[in-house]
Amino acid sequence: MQYITLGKTDISVSVVALGTWGIGGWMWGGAEESESIRAIHSALDNGINFIDTAPLYGFGYSEEVVGKALAGRRDSAVLATKCGIWWEKEPKPEGDGELHVYSTAGALGNAENYERILYRYLRPTSIRAELEASLRRLQTDCVDLYQVHCQDATASIAETMETLLELKKEGKIRAIGVSNVTPEQLAEYQKVGYVDVLQERFSLIDRDVQKNGMAKTAEENGMNLLTYSPLAHGLLTGKLSPDTTFAPDDFRSSDPRFAPDSIAAMNAKLAQLQPLLVKYGLSLVQLVIAWTFSTGPKTNVLCGARSAKHASENAMAGSVRLAQEDLDLINGLFS
Template identity: 45%
Template sequence: MISQNTITIPGLDLPASRVALGTWAIGGWMWGGPDDDNAVRTIHRALDEGVNLIDTAPVYGFGHSEEVIGRALEGRRDKVLIATKVGLNWKGEKPFRDSRPARIRQEVEDSLRRLKTDYLDIYQVHWPDDETPIAETAVALAELVKEGKVRTLGVSNYSVAQMEAFRQHAPLSVVQPPYNLFERGIEHDILPYMVKHNLVGLGYGPLCRGLLAGKMTPQTTFPSTDLRSADPKFQAPRFQHYLDAVAQLRTLAEKHGKSVMVLAIRWVLDQGPFIALWGARKPAQIEGVSGVFGWHLSDNDRAKIDRILKNTIPDPVGPEFMAPPNR
């Protein structure tokens, strides 16, 4: 069931807010380092704004994001849905895919400890592991559901064929793909599959690494420790193309009395059974969540958006650069 503010995830009793807090930046790694006190205040601000789903992963700061969330949710756990992930290992600060059953067993215990909880609401395979049969991964996760350590399962960055293979051995409730105005590759296969099989999408990157927050200029630069320093969208000449698109999207948003950031989130929610992962690491970055609700983009608005993208971005690129290597 989908309402303006919430959506029901199969297997969970508590309806989830359609805007969730994404916490990659809170971990600090690839985002210029952590700021824990601000992170805790950000989580509390999100809860105060009605957000009740927090999405994280062990690789976000190599456990640090989960630890900060565990600290922030003390005394509030029963009112919050926690979604975390499994299936990435690392050496030093170099992640690689690892969904072996033994790794899953280790990761779930580590995540439970860091998050200070005895169950996870949503447990997602972060990236498909080409070296481990999907059946082995799915069976190991199904066992965690039977044991009560995990309530529902999801996959992230999976193809339709990989989801089909997973569902032969374990129930699937959530799919987490990259999805935003600029990165729409899922629309021809994954989105129809979600709708057909009653899967809820946790769309990650709805603001496209901050591009759609509407605050960047041609002079904006990123240190080498920032993910965006290696993102082709933020390199000349593409960066200017995307900034031109944002400027025109802002004009459209202002006709609704909204910011371009709110328009970008509303667009994702209007595309189907989605929860948008709103990434933030400072309380001020939560401002605007309430403006997402109570309105919709019209068919005419969506057509205008498509024309803006076609006219301003001659050489679009996706998020493929983020994919970690196999073992």
């Protein structure tokens, strides 16, 4: 496994990170707790020390599972979670935030617990309350990386950053990250404080951060680019087929990218990578992960896994070094 530092800190993080949205079950057709815990342990045993979760993932459930898995092993993980999405059924402390999404049991989950209205919501008091709840669920007294999950246009970015800086001074968080920002919002955060991590969608087929200049801004300012959905929710694994069916409460069941024709076209394109798999002795997933962290000096690839098999396969990609000519070849195929 290769390791890099986290933002301006001296914390060392693996280039392959473990994402735990799927472990929360919500929007992913459920998850099996004991296998989720095995996945987290397998990640740690195979060199992944960077684990990302969020209160939103299963409405606290993903954090609880991560907390259980890390009991007695907290020191071996760099733990990242988030704030900024209100999913509680109780009224918000002040103001309304912005409507984010309706989560209904029928469309997105099969449990009554999933029926909620989600808001993008950031206030100094709510950030503090969210952090306290996360610390409880995660069974820890400090979050290594605290990230703003989504941006709330009704909140002040300066006030949000000031709150995060206070939490850092108080020793409750060790580094600061932002996610789902525009280049302008990122610049506003930087005016007030230091951003250690930019967490954005990035994969072979999702290149917005390269196109809008944020990948460059991150590199020039010593931020880590923590790339989410690097396997495009499974589309880039080559393991889906046009016959694959998704549970009704799996969001991919209604995503056009996962329609049979789209899966077939992607698999045909991915098949062109076969010579590289032979050359390096890698699985397709490992090649895709290695390409992703090779795109920048401080890129961590945040792969979602909810089985020990997937977690260890993904971790093994962390030691791969691809030659420039092969990176160019992959870029040419997927540009």
